[in-house]
Amino acid sequence: MKSQEIRSKFLSFFEEKKHTIVPSAPMVLKDDPTLMFVNSGMAPFKEYFLGNAKPKNNRIADTQKCLRVSGKHNDLEEVGYDTYHHTLFEMLGNWSFGDYFKKEAIAWAWELLTEVYGIDKDILYVTVFEGSEDDKLPMDKEAYDLWKSFISEDRILMGNKKDNFWEMGDQGPCGPCSEIHVDIRSAEEKAKIDGKTLVNADHPQVVEIWNLVFMQYNRKANGSLEALPDKHIDTGMGFERLCMVLQGVQSNYDTDVFTPIIREIETIADKKYGKDDKVDVAIRVISDHVRAVAFSIADGQLPSNTGAGYVIRRILRRAIRYSFTFLDQKEPFIYRLVEVLSEKMGKAFPELKSQKQLIENVIKEEEQSFLRTLDQGLVLLNRIVEESKSDTISGEKAFELYDTFGFPIDLTALILREKGLSLDEAGFHSEMKKQKDRSRAASEMSTDDWTILSDDTHEEFVGYDMLEANVKLTRYRKVVSKKDGEMYQLVFNLTPFYPEGGGQVGDKGYLEDSHGDVVYILDTKKENNVIIHFAKNLPKHINETFKAVVDAKQRYRTECNHTATHLLHQALREILGTHVEQKGSAVHSKYLRFDFSHFSKLTIEELRDVENFVNARIDGKLALQEKRNIPMQQAIDEGAMALFGEKYGDTVRAVRFGQSIELCGGTHVKNTGDIWHFKIVSEGAVAAGIRRIEAITNDAVKDFYFENNRAYFEMKDLLNNAQEPVKALQNLQAENADLKKQIENLLKDKAKNVKGDLKNELTEINGIQFLAKKLDLDASGIKDVSFELGQQYTNLFLLFGTENDGKALLSCYISKELVESKGLNAGTIVRELGKYIQGGGGGQPFFATAGGKNPDGIDEALAAAKKYIE
Template identity: 70%
Template structure:
């Protein structure tokens, strides 16, 4: 069977037994703080097991995308080294929510494996939970008795809590399980050694294929077990392992799940799978990891430096590193596998088909960025190793690579181990700890206890409806900041001040007492559900009556910018596509910043279209339609956009302007006309797959336009008031281009004369036409000179140094035939000699350059290259 047929047969088998076929849940979890990723098929049904929700169907079946790279279930470091561990894998499952239990689960599993898939019964073993005294659990006698009716007793094995009691994590639904293992060794091997002795012993050909979990308990926070409201069945069968068994191969990677990816990797790298263990591991790592990364991105998780995004970035960087080192891939290449992966998987997982272009471009950007880091880091690591005494690299050196250049510590350790060296990991972590302590010290504040003025008073936010209200201070405290002196923080019983949140800055304003004294409020933030007002001083009578007043001008400008982010979000989804998702924002009175998921730099035409879209909505004078205390699901069902990463309660607030509807707690204009005008000032990259737009509205937009008019007037005057300023500038550019060409001609003449002089200085050393010289040329001129001389002479070795603005540059050229015949490498040579100019570099074996900050080291570099050639 092909993998597609195997999937179809599984779902069809349970569909005929009254199971509802349901789609896979996203691999990236957005609404469960205990998990980053779906690590088992049961994750999406967790609430059903706990009895918190009622399932629509009592029996379901599916194939679920899973990722095991964090927490308790972490297979990352095993992937590639063996033939059956994976980061992302599919889990085939059938589920009963309070319906059937052990009998049906066991009988159907055996029927499917032996009668539908035709697996030899003599190759199968089953395990049963032996019990656990610490949990007060007895052996699963019921499962044992059921299996005894199907298989010989010598094929029923006892399993301990570690192997046969399934738990999702530290807390949650759990229960005893019965595993089915398959022995795919040859008949001869099976006769020599019983498969029973190899079950759960990490043998690559005696593997668990299906786990039947009988959900009976809930593990509480204190570690105790309580009975679930109902008994459930949760089964999970490794799809990739099943394909291995049914396709008669000895490795998951030899199935049609992975072989198309492996074949493309072979074609792209020129490395044959099976040629060596090192390259085989690399090919397995890449073909596995591209699946995990691609599906994570399709499910909404972009690579980043924190949280789930960092996990995805780490997986991808591990694949890049293996390709770089073992397949000699120095340019982005993993992204090229996405189209093939999409074709393979989109029938069952349409999200990968719909987003394959986005996925490929995000991966390509990540590859390009990390390859630059890797190249630079490897050069620096080479220097560290060359200058290291002994076989252990100090932690402080590894930390410098990590802290300054972003070179991953696990890669440093891996590279050192490949060179039979060690890393002082303890020293590294000590340096990391020091850095964290320095960071904490820089932001440390000494906060006094709250002075409570009214313990019974509540807190009411009125800022959606008014900018001024009578107030009293209910509590305050003094804060000593390391930088900035003393401030006071106050809580009011009623406040119009908006606390920082949702990307919008906190309000500023003042508190006025009955005598007319004003206490400036510099910021407003939220802490433990309290709205905190910041000020450098307290009112003379902290317990007295006050009037809280928000700065009207700043608030109006801020809410105009905030409303513009909603219209901008709508515009981007309209112009670029619905893959656009807000990834962050910052809104204040000066302007707005909006981060969003998109795979490429926006064109001028796209930016103009977005800008026009927003301004058209402003011109339409759309009124604000606000709904408060709406049910979350009701709001989403009505089309409101819920932003990724935001936490929403059961009741939410929706803001609507025309066709733009979002869940939002910020402040907004009453009508889009209040924004006045919208201007995009910049568009840039924030990270791979994340772009940033900065824009201004209202008064700032007017200032911008006025300044532009003034600038145009000044330029016109400088050009002596031409009738057509644009044509006048164009003429200047043409004149400038003509002058540049004249300069280039002069430089070429200079280089030609220099070439003639230098050619006469070339000497033969050990059969090599050699010259090392300091020259007065720019880098481009030196490169042209090298290749011109190289075209005129064989067996040529050139080493040139130049100095410019206090910096040194080394260039090395070696004829390709000479480099191959003598084992010479220009990149290695400039890296080594770069230490004399306090720099580094690299390049290709036949041409490479190095830059440094010490021109005084040039003579020593030239002398050493002469010595090198003479030797």
């Protein structure tokens, strides 16, 4: 059975059981601070489990893209070494929100596996929660009794809290679970060892394929459990593992989910899968990782140096280093696998096809960049080896190479082994632990349980229509972090404060009670569909009605920038082409930032056209037209633009200014004329195929022109009030260029004269022509003199020092013949001598330089040079 049919049968089965089939949510989470990525099928539905929102249908089924590479669920280092762990995987799931419970979930799981898919029940095992003394929970007898009607009792196994009690985190909904395991070993192997002893023992052919979670408790901050008001079902079945079982193979990588990618790798790298263990691991790593990176980019998360982007960069770099080390790939090639991936999975996940060009470009640029890093790292590692006085390279040095330059530690260890050296791995891991401890301490946070003041959990946002409102506090909790100290999170029955989202910053403002006491709202965010207001203090009179007031000036400036962002998007598509798509935005009160797909730098004319297009819409005074809570499909049919990587509900808000129509939850001006003016301040590249424009509007434009006007008159004053200041500047530049040429010629003449004098000062030591001297030349002149003298001697050792602007420079030249015959190295020597001038440097074995901040040490360095040849 092909993978596409397996996926289709699952969704069709649950559709027949009255489940609504929903598309996979984007992998990158935007309103859940506890998770970077969707790491399980239930993550997109947390708001339903928490009771913060109600689903359109109480029965849902889907296939969800998941990524497990950070935090508690981290499979990254296992990927490639075994046959069933992945970074990105599909989780097939069916969900019940307060509808059916254990009876139906168990019966339907058994029916699907044994009747629809035809899996032999004699190769299946199920586990049941054995209970927990810590939580005072009994064994899950209800699940046990239900399973007895489908499978013999000797195949029902007891599972501990670690394996059979599922929790989404330290706090929140949780419950016992039943796992379904499959034993696909050969008959001979089964005869030797009973399969039940291998369940949950990390055996590659005895694996869990489905987990049925019975969500019935809530874990509180103090660790205690309370019953949820409604019981839910949350199931997750590993698609890749299911394909392995149904296709009769012994590895996920032998299924048609991966084989097309593996065949392409074999062709490009000219390697054969299944012949060499190290090559096999590399091929598995690459075939897995390219999926994770491609899906992430398609969902809007580009590789970067921070946060979720850093995780994606780390995954890709792991794939690159395996291709570099074990497949001998020194040029980019992983990007070429995207074509096969999009062909294979594009039907189920159309974003792979629509974003294919972008994905290829981003991966290729990342490959080129990291391969350069590897080259640089090899040079630095060689230098560390040269300077080492021991056969063991310190873990501190290796960590510096890893942390500063991104050079992988496993590659460092491999190269050292090839050179007959060893690595102080304990020292490296010690440095790594110190860094992680620092990072963990910086982000350490404790969160109290919510204090509930009202049973009414409905929360209404009224900020589209008003900036002030009378509100009641319905719940609050205290949060303590290393970064922000003690903070309070407040939730109201209604709020005019816009929560951060869609690129727009959260509102600030204040609360005022009837006694005149004020609490300042420092930020507003959305977490699992709840609008949370951040304050340093808790209101004194928590049960009163408060006047909630949004900072009107900041909101107005932010609205100007948000509306301008929509107009900018329209302008770019009109002027550059419809290939332009938004890839990220940041809308603040002071400026806006807009990332978009485009493959070349914008010309001055294009930037001017974009500015003129936006300003024409501002001058046109286009009124805001919005439709709230309309069906998603209706909005799309009316021309609204939806963005990749955004999660939309069943109903949406459509915002229109003239011909610009977008799905947007942000706040906007009532008329484009309110923006006053739009000005682009920068344009540049973010990644391959991604450009970024930063721009300003309204008061910021006025300040911009005022500042530029002031600078213009200051410049004009410096030019003696020239009538044509631009022409006057051009004349100055021309004069400056002429003077520079004259100085260069004078320095060259000076260097020629110096060369003649220096020849007479050479001293022969041990058959080497030696000179160490301080010169009154610049770096370029010293290099010229050194190389001209070098053409006349084959046994030359020169060390020159010079001082410029209070800084010292040492330059060392050694004839190539001496480098080869005597083993001298200018780079090593100049680094050692650089200590005298409180600096460092390096270069090639025959010529190297060192810079420092202590010119007084030049004479000591010159005097110390002799010891290298004496």
